[in-house]
Amino acid sequence: MLKKIVLTLAALLVTANVAFAEKTIVVAQDATWPPMEFVDASKNIVGFSVDYTDAMAKEAGFKIVHKNVAWDGIFAGLESGSYDAIVSSVSITEERKKAMDFTEPYYEVRQALVVPKTTNVTTLDEMKGKTLGGQISTTGYFTIKRAAGVTAKSYDEIGLAMEDLFNGRIDGVVCDDPVAASYALQQEQYAAKMKIAFVIETQEKEFYGIAVKEVLDLLNKGIAAVKAKGIDKQLREKWIGR
Amino acid sequence: MTTEPQNVRIVITDGAIIPDPKERRIITAWSISFVGALAALVYLCTSRPEPYWRLLQFLPDGIAVTFKVTVLSILCSIPIGLVTGLGRLSRNRLINLVASTYVEVVRGIPLLVQLFYIYYALGRFLKVPDLLAAIIALSVCYGAYMGEVFRAGIDSIPKGQTEAARSLGFNRAETMFMVILPQAWRTILPPVGNEFIAMLKDTSLVSIIAVADILRRGREFASESFLYFETYTMVALIYLLITLFLSKGVSIMESRLNYYDRR
Numbered sequence: 219m220l221k222k223i224v225l226t227l228a229a230l231l232v233t234a235n236v237a238f239a240e241k242t243i244v245v246a247q248d249a250t251w252p253p254m255e256f257v258d259a260s261k262n263i264v265g266f267s268v269d270y271t272d273a274m275a276k277e278a279g280f281k282i283v284h285k286n287v288a289w290d291g292i293f294a295g296l297e298s299g300s301y302d303a304i305v306s307s308v309s310i311t312e313e314r315k316k317a318m319d320f321t322e323p324y325y326e327v328r329q330a331l332v333v334p335k336t337t338n339v340t341t342l343d344e345m346k347g348k349t350l351g352g353q354i355s356t357t358g359y360f361t362i363k364r365a366a367g368v369t370a371k372s373y374d375e376i377g378l379a380m381e382d383l384f385n386g387r388i389d390g391v392v393c394d395d396p397v398a399a400s401y402a403l404q405q406e407q408y409a410a411k412m413k414i415a416f417v418i419e420t421q422e423k424e425f426y427g428i429a430v431k432e433v434l435d436l437l438n439k440g441i442a443a444v445k446a447k448g449i450d451k452q453l454r455e456k457w458i459g460r
Numbered sequence: 461m462t463t464e465p466q467n468v469r470i471v472i473t474d475g476a477i478i479p480d481p482k483e484r485r486i487i488t489a490w491s492i493s494f495v496g497a498l499a500a501l502v503y504l505c506t507s508r509p510e511p512y513w514r515l516l517q518f519l520p521d522g523i524a525v526t527f528k529v530t531v532l533s534i535l536c537s538i539p540i541g542l543v544t545g546l547g548r549l550s551r552n553r554l555i556n557l558v559a560s561t562y563v564e565v566v567r568g569i570p571l572l573v574q575l576f577y578i579y580y581a582l583g584r585f586l587k588v589p590d591l592l593a594a595i596i597a598l599s600v601c602y603g604a605y606m607g608e609v610f611r612a613g614i615d616s617i618p619k620g621q622t623e624a625a626r627s628l629g630f631n632r633a634e635t636m637f638m639v640i641l642p643q644a645w646r647t648i649l650p651p652v653g654n655e656f657i658a659m660l661k662d663t664s665l666v667s668i669i670a671v672a673d674i675l676r677r678g679r680e681f682a683s684e685s686f687l688y689f690e691t692y693t694m695v696a697l698i699y700l701l702i703t704l705f706l707s708k709g710v711s712i713m714e715s716r717l718n719y720y721d722r723r
Contacts, residue, residue, distance in 0.1 A: 290679055294688040317686040351670070355683030372680055373670050378580065382670070385583045387590070
């Protein structure tokens, strides 16, 4: 047994030394956001952004370590240097830009409202007097907080908000459209009861970017390479299917 | 030559030294923490109104929710605790078993898991509103703890009291409610106060089921402003001030009860 451990450690050391030549970037991901990043049955972090960053790393020649970090506090961790970047469907906003740097955008996203099948609405104004949920600190939650006459409720995870909607405690959930689709269309149980009411039209386009502290150039190089080779389109097909 | 005894104080104790209730000390751990926390709060709000003052204005509805949850839960958990405590002391095997099992089960499950369970797991069958779910979870959990407090309090009353009451013709229920409990109350009250403080702190867990208490309001503020240090400093200070207030109340109550005890 001891021999095995020693051998494994030795092997690890050797490989670590090899890897040392390449720069390692630790990225934080809140793996509760299907299909962008989530944990699969065998406890691996998978999803669009995971494959995307892996492809970036391959193209631009660096190493990626994925780290599952809870959303609430994910920005604080970047600030304190627990990891180099956040690849967790972070929309680029003016407020966030003040606190951190962003790479080039890697995905365009819109906010979608998920409601029970029995609700018929086409604009956010029609939800006046209703309670809407969203994940704390996401653009979806900021949207409902800004909406007039709507009671906003913040959840730690989007899954908990969806569960509350499923159980009928709230009237709707606002989140990124791929996530809304993943819950309201693809998960059988939810799909039977919920639907996407509409996608909220905004004047400014919203994009995912990678929030970083220091490794901006390297990551940008990776994004450019992934886009140039058309890998992003393949991944889109694989994970989002559009 | 005889030496005159000058102010010789002989202290006789039988174990732990009981502080003299007449002795008033100004510098204690309590006063240092309280004055320190209050000074920090005032200093931060006046020297840096942005963001601290804005934060202080953002949090009050959270404080109200925290208090509401705590007070309602404690009010529910006291009767649960009384019933459980009596059940644990019951000579009826079945009642005893039910009460003991309840305590074992509830004390074996973390409060956070209980909250999740009542809100999300049972939520599939029962549509419990979030505030009610929080109060149920806290009451059920603390009811078990209170049960132990009540049991210990009742146990602390000498057997002679029961025997005397019984021989005077009180039946078992009368003995408990008219003789034992009124006396046990004095032992029970201080730990109940401590449970109250513990519960107030534990209500920070209810933010997980989207109840907008102090902590969740703080998290919402931090998540938008990215001012993590400032926000959590403020949240911690507010919790500290509230619990210090309450612990003072409990210790005053305790010393009063002790005072009458020794007279």
